[in-house]
Amino acid sequence: GQFLPTEWVLAIDRQALTSSLNILASSMLAVAIFSLATMFSAFQAAAQSATPRARPLLTEDHTAQSAVSTFIGAFLFSLLALIGVTSGYYAEAGLLIVFVLTLLMVINVVVMLIRWIERLTSFGGVEEAILSVEAATRRALNREWKCPNFGARSIRKPPENSDPIEAVSPGFIQTVDIPKLQAIAEAADVQIHLSARPGEYVGPGQPVAWATSDASKLRQDICAAMVISETRNMDEDPAFGLIAISEIASRALSPAVNDPGTAISAIAANTRLLSECAGRFQAEADDPATRVSIVPIDMSDWLTCAYRAIARDGAAYVEIGIRLQEAFVMLKVADADLFGSRVKEFSKDAIKRAEAAISHDADLKALKSAARDFS
DSSP states (O other): OTTSOHHHHHTOOHHHHHHHHHHHHHHHHHHHHHHHHHHHHHHHHHHHHTOGGGHHHHHTOHHHHHHHHHHHHHHHHHHHHHHHHHTTOSOHHHHHHHHHHHHHHHHHHHHHHHHHHHHHTTTTOHHHHHHHHHHHHHHHHHHHHHSGGGGSEEOSSOOTTOEEEEOSSOEEEEEEOHHHHHHHHHHHTOOEEEOOOTTOEEOTTSEEEEESSOHHHHHHHHHHTEEEESSOOSSSOHHHHHHHHHHHHHHHTSTTTOOHHHHHHHHHHHHHHHHTTTTTOOOOOSOTTOOEEEOOOOHHHHHIIIIIHHHHHTTTOHHHHHHHHHHHHHHHHHOHHHHHHHHHHHHHHHHHHHHHHOOOHHHHHHHHHHTGGGO
């Protein structure tokens, strides 16, 4: 404050600054409470209209977190500054500094309010939920392609003369520490084969891994290299994201909602995600020195997660059936080796479901025409 010009210091009125801080403190508290209530309502709406699996993704929204933290921070700033000003803690030069900081805080709040209002126009909507789940699933897919099979070799069956290792407690596998398992295998001079991937439900009585020797001694160490939880997440489990999107479609197709448009958006989202697997699917790892192996990705299981529930719940909607057939054709064209035979079976299954649910001949004819590439 000693370096500020005297005329600047004398231009600040303590009463005017106090009134400004009073207004800022009272208004920011109300805005922060309103924003928190809005966020809570959006989370509830997303869980009810879309799927509860989308709620954790909405809570991670950067704009919402920034808005609430800015409003709470502005409230605390104005409250503490008000205490300092009214108690005479600041000298005249200090009042000028507080005034400048208050102006900067007001500008920050105004900018954040504009961003927050713009965000509220779509926050918590069904389409927003689909896009959020799709983005999270895409991140999981990118991690999978960046490090196929988490760095382990891809083998369908466990090695010969290996013993099963059961999970210590029931739950879903969330992640696997392959480098730690590699160190365990090297120290014990064994081969470790994982018979379950992230997302699978395991527990006592069900083998989660196999070891060529000393299986009972290695059980605790191997299970400690896995995160087994009560719930699934999308970090390393793309199939869970496909399931969440199909759940949104199933809820939209329920008689209480009757919203085929949302189901069509869900089909498009899952098709975009699966089409990104074309040409990138790697079934085998090339490093024979790796002592840890894992079962490969089952693309049929991913297709089941993405489409079976939609085909079941949307069997009576010809528009849903046509979009499904179009999606199957797109996947076949994208990668015939990966999807060709698999989507053909799904196409036949969807036709059978539609034949049992649709009575109008013209609708069935249109649906079968969309599936002509699989006939």
